[in-house]
Amino acid sequence: MFDAFANEWIVVMYLVAAAALVFFSIKCANYVDLLDKKTNMSGAFIGGVILAAVTSLPEFVTSLSAIYAVNNPSLIVGNVLGSNVFNLCIFGGLTLITVKAFSKAKVGKSHRATILCSLVAYGLTAATMYLGQNGKNFARISDIEINLASILILVVYGISIRFLSGDDNENDEEDTSPLTVKQVVARFVGMACGLVLMSVLVTMLTDQLQVRFQLDASLAGAIFLGVATSLPELSSSIALVRLKNYNAMVGNVVGSNMFNFTIFAVADILAGSTVVYTSQGQTGAMVLFGTVSSLLVLGTLLLHGREVKNALQPKNYRVVYAVSGALVLAAYVTSLVVPIGG
Numbered sequence: 001m002f003d004a005f006a007n008e009w010i011v012v013m014y015l016v017a018a019a020a021l022v023f024f025s026i027k028c029a030n031y032v033d034l035l036d037k038k039t040n041m042s043g044a045f046i047g048g049v050i051l052a053a054v055t056s057l058p059e060f061v062t063s064l065s066a067i068y069a070v071n072n073p074s075l076i077v078g079n080v081l082g083s084n085v086f087n088l089c090i091f092g093g094l095t096l097i098t099v100k101a102f103s104k105a106k107v108g109k110s111h112r113a114t115i116l117c118s119l120v121a122y123g124l125t126a127a128t129m130y131l132g133q134n135g136k137n138f139a140r141i142s143d144i145e146i147n148l149a150s151i152l153i154l155v156v157y158g159i160s161i162r163f164l165s166g167d168d169n170e171n172d173e174e175d176t177s178p179l180t181v182k183q184v185v186a187r188f189v190g191m192a193c194g195l196v197l198m199s200v201l202v203t204m205l206t207d208q209l210q211v212r213f214q215l216d217a218s219l220a221g222a223i224f225l226g227v228a229t230s231l232p233e234l235s236s237s238i239a240l241v242r243l244k245n246y247n248a249m250v251g252n253v254v255g256s257n258m259f260n261f262t263i264f265a266v267a268d269i270l271a272g273s274t275v276v277y278t279s280q281g282q283t284g285a286m287v288l289f290g291t292v293s294s295l296l297v298l299g300t301l302l303l304h305g306r307e308v309k310n311a312l313q314p315k316n317y318r319v320v321y322a323v324s325g326a327l328v329l330a331a332y333v334t335s336l337v338v339p340i341g342g
Contacts (some may be wrong), residue, residue, distance in 0.1 A: 004340065010205060010208050011209070012221065013201075013205055014202065014205040014206070015207060017198050017201045017202050018231060019060055020194070020198045021198040021199065021202060021231060021232065022232060023054045024191050024192075024194040024195035024198060025054070025055055025057075025232030025235065025236070026232065026235050027187075027191040028055075028057075028188055028191045028192055028232075028234060029054060029055060029232065029235075029239075030197045031188035032046065032050050032051045032054055032175050032188065033051075034179065034184045035050070035181070035184055035185075035188075037177070038181050038184065045161075045215070046163045046248070048110070048111065048160075048251035048252070048254065048255030049164055049165075051236065051248070051251055051252050051270070052251065052254075052256040052258075052259050053259050054192070054256075055232035055233045055236055055252060055256055056083075056233075056256045056260055056263075057082050057192065057195055057196065058113075058195060058198070058199040058267070059079055059203070059233065059260050059263055060259075060263050061195075061199035061200060062199045062200070063076040063079050063080065063263045063267055064204055064267060064270070065080065065200045065204070067267060067270070067271055067274065067276075076263070076276055077277070077278055077279075077283055078283075079263075080260045080261070080263050080264060081125075081286035081287060081290055082286060083257075083260055084257045084261075084286075084290050085255075085286055085289055085290045085293060085331065085335050087233050087253050087256050087257050087260075088293040088294060088332070089293070089329055089331075090233055090234050090237050091237075091249075091250065091254075091297055091327055091328065092293070092296070092297070092325040092327070092329045092332075093319045093325065093328075094237060094238070094241050094249065095300065095321055095322075095324070095325040096322050096326055096329070099321045099322045100318060101241075101244060101246075102321060103211065103304070103321060105244065105246035106246070107245055107246055107247050107250050107304060108247050108250075108251070110163040110164045111247075111250045111251055111254050113163040114160045114162065114163065114254045114255060114258055115294055115298045116154045116298070117157070117160040117258055118160075118254065118258045119298075120156050121153050121157075121258065122261075122287060122291045124149040124152055124156075125149060125153075125264060125277065125287065126287050127139075128147050128149040128277040129277045129278070129279040129283065129287075130279060130284075133269060143270050145273050146269055147276075147277060148267055149264075149265075149277070150216070150264065150266075150268040150269060153262060155262060155326055156258075156261075157181055157258055157261065160255075160258050164251070164255070167177070191257070200304075215265075233252060233253060233256050236252055237249045237252055237253060239289065244333045250301070253297075254297070257294075264276060264277065280327070282335065282338075284336045285334070285335045286335045288335070289331040289335035290331075290335070293328045293331045296324045296327055296328050296331070297324075299324065300320075300325075303320060303321075304317070304321070
């Protein structure tokens with residue numbers, strides 16, 4: 001009786017913490033948007049790097065907490081890979097629902113390069129997990145206890161930033177806020193602190209949910225951590241679509257995915273001898289369907305770019321966009337229920 005009551009309260013606390021996580025993340029995103037209007041930084045850089053990093057901060061903090069707070073590195077795999085598939089699911093769902101508006105929207109070319117970089121990161125992650133021998137990760141530099149993939153992922157992330165920073169600033173919205181840049185930065189820092197605290201709490205509660213409900217660690221990370229820490233991307237992306245700012249929405253999604261891969265790298269560097277690139281449960285499915293979803297999104301953006309460049313009839317492509325979005329949604333569901341590579 002007591003255990004059942006305790007389980008219910010843990011679920012309630014998890015839901016409250018997740019709601020607070022969304023609140024702080026949306027506030028951070030709003031202040032980043034103000035910085036976009038008040039500065040001359042590239043719009044693609046704002047959405048794909050700064051906003052993406054802000055909305056991915058929960059994944060970063062919760063993943064580090066999985067090592068230091070609850071000593072459960074398996075949660076990192078589910079958190080990062082689960083978040084990435086869910087983020088692409090956001091793109092697929094919003095494209096499917098608003099296919100007519102998406103077909104007419106303007107989306108920067110740099111986002112395609114970011115997806116290509118994330119596909120490279122998927123390949124490096126998979127190789128590290130599955131090509132190891134005797135329980136050791138592939139290409140691990142034993143002298144410094146770091147996987148070669150971690151170093152290469154950081155390099156690839158730097159390359160993706162270079163592409164995003166090269167895009168022109170296309171934000172023509174008028175700045176009506178009375179706040180100064182310093183005030184915006186100060187409020188952003190305050191909201192970010194609240195977001196960090198909620199991220200740590202969500203990690204601890206996820207660990208308890210995994211134990212009490214006897215869930216696979218990687219699956220628990222994908223469902224409870226992956227979804228909860230992706231709620232900021234979902235909330236901000238919906239808001240951007242309502243404003244018909246698809247360029248920022250796409251940047252937020254694909255930029256967050258690329259940033260999430262750096263979590264593996266940083267966690268690996270800080271974890272020392274602890275193996276971060278673990279493979280169990282749904283790991284293989286999340287890698288496979290995350291890659292498939294990335295290819296679908298890349299194909300959609302390439303087709304969209306061709307349509308806009310050649311002024312082709314949007315109706316000829318809306319069905320393709322809708323089908324691609326539906327397949328991305330299906331890929332996320334499949335990644336949770338099909339056991340591959342445990």
